[in-house]
Amino acid sequence: MNNKISKNSIRRLIRYRTVLQRFQNMGLGKVFSDNLAEALDIKASQVRKDFSLFNLTGNKRGGYVIGDLLEKITNIIGKNRTYNTIIIGAGNLGKALLQYTGFEKEDIKIKAAFDIDPAETHKQYSTPVLPMENLHSFIQENDIEIAILTTPALAAQRVMDLLVKANIKGVLNFAPIRLKAPKEIFINNVNLLQELENIIFFIKEKKEKIAVI
Amino acid sequence: MNNKISKNSIRRLIRYRTVLQRFQNMGLGKVFSDNLAEALDIKASQVRKDFSLFNLTGNKRGGYVIGDLLEKITNIIGKNRTYNTIIIGAGNLGKALLQYTGFEKEDIKIKAAFDIDPAETHKQYSTPVLPMENLHSFIQENDIEIAILTTPALAAQRVMDLLVKANIKGVLNFAPIRLKAPKEIFINNVNLLQELENIIFFIKEKKEKIAVI
DNA sequence: CTGATTTTGTTATTCATTTCACAATAACTC
């Protein structure tokens, strides 16, 4: 493959899969680029362009076979195996994620949580909450590739450094700070305050009309 | 103003403010486009371009006065008043958000949560969890502009319809479905599973090398 | 006060992404 693929195409690819799974559950066997476009609120040509980028092909006039498409997309995104994950910081948010069963279905397994506070590590959940001392060895021994970071912002960089040492591959960071790490570690930031502020910008009554594209 | 402003510029504007506040807390009085660029890991010309779009001006050779800049940005984004917010669905995630104090600091006030389950509405928190019957009148009477949607996906559209009826202005949606609503209501989706899948794509060892730009 | 230096603000340029447009072709119609 020769073509450059943007992060946006990948985000869309993930959404295509979500939608395709829904279609499949509804009993459908085929889709047209049209249907996918409508579901994602984009243009059909965008769908076909993306597919072309990833060498996803269909049938002229016949559209795409959902089953085939799902198999190929899964191959590209990478989900016919389990990805082992841990949560660091078993506070409000960490525990909510720990309790959530929706990841499991998708073969993202949360193997443990970690916390510095002994009060947390002594509680019993179906998934254990372990003390930070165990972090390094646990990552090694359980083939952990992804960490979800839900400590306070102040602790986040310190934890990140530990994760780097333990050779983590990717991090989903909820702490509202920009983490420093070698660039081969993929960090995905989720900043909920900024998501709310983004809403505020759009609902705010504008003094001077600002055209937003 | 004549120029089109992209959603990206707005996202960056929100980040500029975050960084500027940090600088201010460190006792600084002025910044250069350089400093902001470094903090956000973008180019200085991007910062100046954005500022130009929003008519944010500084002083040649003198940089920008942080205080002034913060005031103007706050004026644009809209945060010298309080935004009243509710949470719908007081489950794992809803309760984590309810407990979080970081929004309050930024004048985003969570006034109540709502749940269909009487077991939830009878518990006592510092913020009340109310039954769904009260939703409409509560929104009206408490000047609620933003709703955070944390019900299961199956209930989400039904709840959205209620919110539309009650004239909500913006929604932060955590349920993994695409909500339908009139376009003047701003919906911001957070899909944590997709954020994790995005990480998986990037950490997955590639069979055929795909160049990601 | 003059010239050198720094930094903004904006225009031009480059680079990236989306959309268009249409040939190729598979499927349907009669």
Added chain:
DNA sequence: GAGTTATTGTGAAATGAATAACAAAATCAG
């Protein structure tokens, strides 16, 4: 099975976003 229609796949065109480039202005040095 000839003609019509629907839909893909992709190169070209249009649009959009980021970066570079630089003139203008402010400050500084001596």
